[in-house]
């Protein structure tokens with residue numbers, strides 16, 4: 428009897444977390460991952476502002492209208508394509524880093540932790556840690572670690588790389604806050620991002636969406 432209750436509880440928890448994930452993905456759908464502008468016409472396949480193809484299936488390559496949640500050609504879920512595309516590929520390009528899957532990144536993060544224990548902290552080790560945290564999409568940790576880095580090593584050559592990571596992390600924190608209708612929090616993150624890089628057009632667009640430019 429007790430076992431049954433736990434089983435049902437587990438199913439409820441799984442379904443609930445699923446619905447959370449789907450919500451996030453749904454909200455991501457009509458915001459262009461390239462320029463961060465909202466696209467109203469969901470029958471389009473490309474962003475009308477920057478031309479980015481927005482709903483390409485990573486399984487078969489079919490280009491789908493923005494509104495589709497499943498590929499018109501192979502029926503694969505497009506939610507996964509959207510998430511892996513926005514998190515990994517664009518950020519890899521932005522950071523100018525090569526391909527490496529998540530399990531390899533996790534191994535490298537552990538290696539860095541071990542090296543810090545053995546040889547102590549160095550700017551290069553922390554900088555690499557920040558890049559990997561950014562690639563993993565751990566925005567909050569990437570942001571605070573990069574911030575601590577610039578205070579700890581203000582003259583290190585890695586500071587330019589750290590700024591890029593911090594802007595990406597803050598922009599994504601802003602985006603997530605915006606999705607939850609926490610506009611004031613979003614505005615805070617986005618303004619911090621723009622104080623680091625005033626020309627970051629994605630953060631500018633999100634700030635406008637959050638009502639932070641009025």
Ligand SMILES: [Zn+2]
Nearest residue numbers: 459462474477
């Ligand atoms: Zn766009």
Ligand SMILES: [Zn+2]
Nearest residue numbers: 484487498501
């Ligand atoms: Zn497909």
